[in-house]
Amino acid sequence: MQPFTKVTGVAAPLELANIDTDKIIPARFLRRLREPGYEKLAFHDIRYDADGKDRADFVLNQAPYKSAKILVAGANFGCGSSREAAVYVMWDYGIRSVIAPSFGDIHYGNELQNGMLPVVLPDATCQKLRQQLRDQPGAQITVDLETQTVTGPDGATYRFEIDPSHKERLLKGLDDIGLVMQNIKEIEAFEKKHHAELPWLA
């Protein structure tokens, strides 16, 4: 996994609350393999019209926001289906961090597992950032994991909270399997005892 330390880049405002993972990648594309061109599937049905042309009302189709690395979204971002493809399409598009008042639980974990940083900031802060991004299309935001801060287009900084172990894994780009296998002795001892107590599960 690629480590995440600090990202500065164009940020795009996504106004809607409850952006579910079906919206990030519709189910009919889930059978596609992750190959070149995968990023074209990101936000497909709100991004293209029925003829496959860019919809002018979708923020990532508007020139200043096209190169966005950061999204500032509404509450409950990534709710719904567990599909990790929602992270893959955003990553392949170039998104490295999503800022929102709250996230769907599984999607939050999926972002972390792929070196993307989900940042939780209060609703009022997210609204303010989105307003600034609308007022100054193409403005940049910095997300710094080490200092746990977001710097807005006006230079104002906001601190965010993240679980210390999530932070460490992202900063170092650690893989969970490696962390698990460090405990193989404990795992085997646990399984032996557990299955002795509940033998029908062995």
Added chain:
Amino acid sequence: MPQTLFEKIWNRHVIVKRGENEALLHVDRNFVHEGSFHAFGALAAEGRKVRKPRQTFATADHYVPTLNREKGEAAVTDPEMRNMLDLFAKNTRANDITHYYSLEHPQQGIVHVVGPELGITQPGLVITCGDSHTPTHGAFGAYAVGIGASQLKQILATQCLWQKKPKTLRVTVDGALPPGVTAKDIVLAIIAKIGTAGGTSHAVEFAGAAIRALSMEGRLTVCNMATELGARSGMVAPDDTTYTYLAGREFAPKGSHWDKALQFWRSLPTDDGARFDREVTLAAAQLAPMVTWGTSPEEAISINAAVPDPASAGDANKRSHMEQALRYMELTPGTPVDGLKIDRAFIGTCTNGRIEDLRAAAAVLKGRKSLVPAWVSPGSTTVKRQAEAEGLDKIFIAAGFDWRASGCSSCAATNGDTVPAGERCASTSNRNFEGRQGKGARTHLMSPAMVAAAAVTGKLTDVRKLMGIQ
């Protein structure tokens, strides 16, 4: 110190702790389906194999066709969908997974229907699956969590899961349900009350007299939609209803193991005086059949209510979502939902595809005709056979429903069972997101009996009128 059901299961499965609040958990049962291909692919790319194939259960559900099933895989005409089924077969074989319910298997079905009905799902277990509706299995008093592909890969490789301990929420539904009101109505009412983020990062226990009175099928419906609360897991304490259901099932403990299991299971229910981080209560007697009007499961109201006005929403996030939902659903505030014309009806899914669901729908359909195209996809091939043994298939067919094979069908709509754009579908599924049943499709969620009532009247209808209750 008194403990909750969740805490008892969590504590028993901790292998090691990391920091204050994170643990490496042992996973008792891990389920996989065709959609798990990213995880299998990543596992193989790292040169790893499934560590515990005997604790891994594979069932084909997301990409199986529900029509022409006698043709087997030849019924799948889309090469990408066929590739999903082929990859699944290849991955199970390469990893020695012998509990494999393939397209042709007589016990094939939706993962969250097959696990419970074969007794793979049991009280006190940690259960995982790369599917958000995994909390379904919590109906047995298990801690069941949905995960993404990366965590699934880790579980396949290690049979363990690093997890942050969730907070706890108890939802107590007191009293008795009025006639004609079902488990689906309970859970839609809970979601409407606390919202789709109301349970985020929580393990939710459903308790109270109305929950205790539910069958296992009803409890599975409630826990299934804990997912739509944003919850990590939904659970119901095991009791005699649970044990009676499990006795004799294929993977349930037998003989002396059964006695030992019972002793363990009886120790699980939440102790008196145990504390939850949050508590919510509902009165069952006040509930009515529910339908969703919008594009989030929380946009659910009684069938006797009218489409709400976004102006009434307290918060801006909610208001903007409601405005967008009204546009997508082509609805105006103040319209009574009873009487709203539908174009299609669909019964099935991991929420409501079990035998009791089919019985409830058939009871309404008997002697009546659907006015719209309608179909049933039983939750499993076992459920399908049982329904046929009871003659329910004949009732559905006489009412004009397609009697199809088992799969996720038009819930995830990954197999091509889509609702055409602009059409309004009365559905027993769990999500009414934009485009969920197909691009531009408009979904109204409700119970199986309510879908049957909508089908035979061609519009959303209070099923109690057809049952002679009102």
